[in-house]
Structures are given as structure tokens and as C-alpha cells.
Amino acid sequence: xxxxxxxxxxxxxxxxxxxxxxxxxxxxxxxxxxxxxxxxxxxxxxxxxxxxxxxxxxxxxxxxxxxxxxxxxxxxxxxxxxxxxxxxxxxxxxxxxxxxxxxxxxxxxxxxxxxxxxxxxxxxxxxxxxxxxxxxxxxxxxxxxxxxxxxxxxxxxxxxxxxxxxxxxxxxxxxxxxxxxxxxxxxxxxxxxxxxxxxxxxxxxxxxxxx
Amino acid sequence: xxxxxxxxxxxxxxxxxxxxxxxxxxxxxxxxxxxxxxxxxxxxxxxxxxxxxxxxxxxxxxxxxxxxxxxxxxxxxxxxxxxxxxxxxxxxxxxxxxx
Numbered sequence: 153x154x155x156x157x158x159x160x161x162x163x164x165x166x167x168x169x170x171x172x173x174x175x176x177x178x179x180x181x182x183x184x185x186x187x188x189x190x191x192x193x194x195x196x197x198x199x200x201x202x203x204x205x206x207x208x209x210x211x212x213x214x215x216x217x218x219x220x221x222x223x224x225x226x227x228x229x230x231x232x233x234x235x236x237x238x239x240x241x242x243x244x245x246x247x248x249x250x251x252x253x254x255x256x257x258x259x260x261x262x263x264x265x266x267x268x269x270x271x272x273x274x275x276x277x278x279x280x281x282x283x284x285x286x287x288x289x290x291x292x293x294x295x296x297x298x299x300x301x302x303x304x305x306x307x308x309x310x311x312x313x314x315x316x317x318x319x320x321x322x323x324x325x326x327x328x329x330x331x332x333x334x335x336x337x338x339x340x341x342x343x344x345x346x347x348x349x350x351x352x353x354x355x356x357x358x359x360x361x362x363x
Numbered sequence: 364x365x366x367x368x369x370x371x372x373x374x375x376x377x378x379x380x381x382x383x384x385x386x387x388x389x390x391x392x393x394x395x396x397x398x399x400x401x402x403x404x405x406x407x408x409x410x411x412x413x414x415x416x417x418x419x420x421x422x423x424x425x426x427x428x429x430x431x432x433x434x435x436x437x438x439x440x441x442x443x444x445x446x447x448x449x450x451x452x453x454x455x456x457x458x459x460x461x462x
Contacts, residue, residue: 153376155458158369161376162452165383165403172402173387237398239437241391 171351175227175234178351181344183226185337191219192333196326205276205325249297256293260286276325283328287317305346312339368458372420373451377405377413382448385423385440393426393437414438422447 153161171177198212199205208216235243264285268278291314298307316335320328373379380403388394400410417423422444427436440448 153374153379155369155455158374158379159455159459161379162383162455165380166387169384169387169402237395237437238388238392239395240388240393240439242389243392 167351173234173238175230176347177230177234178344178347180226180230181340181347184223185340185344187219187223188336188340189333191216192329192336196329196333199326199329202326205274205279207275207279208329252297253290253293256289257286260289279325280321280328283332284317284321287320287332288314291317309339309343365458368454370447370451370454372416372422373447375413377403377409378417379451381410381413381417382422382440382444382451385438386445386448388439390445391439393439396425396436396438399438417444420447 194215195208195212198208264278264282267281271278291310295307295310295314298304298310313336316332316339319335320331323331373382381399384399384402385394396407396410396414400407403410414423414425418425421441423438423440425436425438427434429435
């Protein structure tokens with residue numbers, strides 16, 4: 153085997169293996185972008201003309217959480233498909249991380265329900281806290297997780313998520329659904345495009361470059 | 364420097380593919396025989412032959428869980444295996460730069 157052929161084979165095999173084992177495929181981000189835009193968009197359409205703001209209707213919330221369930225299902229499917237046959241330390245770590253994230257989400261919801269029951273603010277305040285507070289808490293926990301793994305690409309992604317949620321909080325109880333929907337959609341589309349570009353770049357990488 | 368400087372055990376297409384694919388896993392992870400076979404599109408007999416050679420050299424380790432038809436064989440690169448692949452890639456790079 154010629155060295156050039158060996159280099160091509162080494163690079164190609166590693167790129168294919170990484171692609172095959174990574175569940176964060178661009179299509180997963182595309183589904184998430186669609187879920188963000190449609191889910192938040194439907195609630196925004198429902199609340200945009202409310203004066204005073206009373207909160208989203210039960211039907212729009214069922215639709216919203218249905219789409220979030222779809223998003224979770226696609227991640228689980230992509231993960232199961234990509235990680236079939238893989239065992240060992242990283243699998244255990246990822247399982248523990250999923251438990252921690254679910255725990256954080258549960259604590260957030262319980263705390264926010266507690267605040268809502270004990271306070272005397274308007275519905276807008278609680279919905280803003282509920283939605284944007286959860287997004288910021290999740291972004292902060294995920295940023296910590298990425299920093300531990302030195303995954304700076306994903307860590308960088310959590311900063312705009314927190315910023316979008318903060319901007320949404322400023323936009324008020326009606327506008328926040330639109331800001332979150334459009335902001336997260338654009339961010340996830342950009343992430344899908346970067347992922348696609350990285351996969352293409354890996355394909356054309358050669359050992360000759362020394363990268 | 365010539366191609367002979369490359370580790371002859373790795374410098375075989377199928378074995379290079381096996382080493383390269385396993386090197387993408389984090390240390391401490393194993394890949395099932397079936398998944399590796401699917402990834403590299405090899406026949407079981409062909410894969411076993413090359414895995415044995417790499418295992419004898421201490422480049423990879425296999426572990427078997429369960430028994431009978433439900434048994435599962437997993438493979439992983441050893442520390443020596445990762446090191447050998449690093450040296451192989453470095454030598455390859457030098458060879459190509461020298462061309």
C-alpha cells in the first residue's frame with residue numbers, strides 16, 4: 153500500500169467512524185430548529201393579542217409540549233442509533249449527565265411552581281420566569297458540562313441560548329415567545345450548517361496537512 | 364525514509380481501518396464486534412483474522428460478555444495500540460512531506 157493511499161484510508165475511516173458514532177447529526181439540529189420556530193410561534197400567535205396577558209391556552213401548550221416531546225424523541229432515536237454497540241466509560245458518563253439534566257429541569261419546574269403559588273405578580277411575570285428562567289438554567293448547566301469535557305464548540309452554543317432567553321425576558325410576556333422561537337431557530341440552523349461544514353471539511357482533510 | 368519505516372502490522376488496509384475506527388472512541392470505551400463489522404463492511408471471518416493479529420501484538424483487547432447465542436464480543440484499542448497508531452500516523456505524515 154502506497155503511503156498516500158494509507159493516508160487517505162486512515163483519514164477517511166476516522167471521518168466515517170466519527171460521523172457514524174456522533175448522534176449530533178445536522179438533521180437533529182434541523183428538527184430542533186423547526187420545533188423551536190413552530191412551537192414558540194404557535195404560542196406567540198395565541199398570546200400576541202391578549203390584553204391583559206393571561207397566558208397561553210391549554211391547546212397551544214399541548215401543541216408546544218408535544219413538539220418538545222418530539223424533539224426529545226428524535227434525540228433519543230439519534231443517540232440510540234449512533235451509540236449501538238458502544239459500551240464503557242463515556243456511555244456511563246452520558247447516562248449520568250442525562251439524569252443530572254432531568255434533575256435540573258425538575259428542580260426548576262418545582263421551584264417556579266412554588267414561586268407562582270406564593271407570589272402575587274401577574275401571569276406575564278410567572279410565564280417569563282418559567283420559560284426564560286428554565287432556558288437560562290439549562291444553558292448554564294450545559295455550559296458547565298461542556299467546560300468539564302473541554303467541548304468548547306458546544307459551550308459556545310450555550311451562551312447565545314442564555315442571551316436569547318435574557319432578550320426574550322426583556323421583550324415581555326407576549327414578545328418572548330417570538331424572540332425565543334426565532335432566536336433559537338436561527339441558532340440551531342447555524343449549528344446545523346456548522347456541523348454540515350465540519351463533516352465536509354473532515355472528509356476533505358488529508359494527513360498531508362498535518363492537521 | 365521509505366514505506367518500510369511504517370509499522371508492518373498496521374500497514375495493511377483492513378488492519379489500518381480497524382485501528383483508525385477504534386481510535387475514534389474515547390479511552391475506556393469498547394465497540395461491539397458486530398458494530399465494527401458493519402462500520403467497516405467486512406465479513407466476520409476476515410475481521411476475526413485481523414483482530415487476532417492485532418490482539419497478539421497487544422494493540423487491542425477483546426472482551427466477551429454473556430454466553431451462548433446472546434454472548435457479545437467487544438474490542439478496544441490498548442494504550443500500546445493508540446501509541447502505535449500515533450507513531451504510524453506521524454511516520455506517514457513525514458513520508459508524505461518528504462515526497
